[in-house]
Amino acid sequence: MADIEQQDRKGKLARPSSISEGVYDRIYERIMALEIAPGARIPIDALARDLNVSQTPVREALSMLEREGLVRKAHLIGYSAAPQLTRKEFDDLYTFRLLLEPEAARLACRNMTPEALARLETDAADMGRGEPPVDRNSRYSRFARADAQFHDDILAIGGNQVIRQALADQHVHLHIFRLMFHSRVTQEALEEHERLLVAFREGDPEAAHQAMYDHIDRSRARLLLAYE
Known part of the structure; x- marks a missing residue:
């Protein structure tokens, strides 16, 4: 992403130029670094609290990541990280x-x-x-x-x-x-x-x-x- 969010000392998001893009970057980094394990559920409410943002930018970020194949959405279950390649x-x-x-x-x-x-x-x-x-x-x-x-x-x-x-x-x-x-x-x-x-x-x-x-x-x- 062109605009990378600024972070405070606790690692929370602090005045990103675009909140949704900032949230996207943080979730993307965690998925790529396997901090969010393949197949693991991604609860929106917990992630929003962790990143100190509302649930709306988290949903928008997860929607972008779903289009890239990094997360999946299941009916009545919600989002999870895509499984690892077999x-x-x-x-x-x-x-x-x-x-x-x-x-x-x-x-x-x-x-x-x-x-x-x-x-x-x-x-x-x-x-x-x-x-x-x-x-x-x-x-x-x-x-x-x-x-x-x-x-x-x-x-x-x-x-x-x-x-x-x-x-x-x-x-x-x-x-x-x-x-x-x-x-x-x-x-x-x-x-x-x-x-x-x-x-x-x-x-x-x-x-x-x-x-x-x-x-x-x-x-x-x-x-x-x-x-x-």
Whole structure:
């Protein structure tokens, strides 16, 4: 989100530029950091008290998170965090990504313009920056969001809207980043993104295809540790 709420010393929300966006950010960070466990119920009244806000912005934030696939709403039960990916779902998702994203990177390289490359460079810089004040949870959750933006921008530059929509519908990055809350996930991804950027700068579609394939394959290997 563009506007990040200010926090008081107790961690409560204090005069956010948008209360609903501030609440969204806080709940999103807790889900991504597994402070709200996969499958756990999210009682609106308790969350509102914890964040020191009314129930209305909490409901609005949970509605946004539901559209992103991070929470679910059941009749007469209410909201809960989306369940974690099963091992089968994880394997299927990465097989799907390996089929689509390397080709999308090759297409993006062929369509690359100086303006498009500048956008990807900005995305990559945003991932590495982690602007203060940022705690470990917010740094990781912001990285997940920036990583999703980086990959989506590559898909947009590639120009194949079917591939882009198919991956967007899976909420790929939000779900895989919930599997493991670890700095290794972010540091190695930054290095692999740089390989992609080198291929884009050099205008080498085959190198872009290979760099994306390697990035996704290594991401799969890193996150398999979550199932051990």
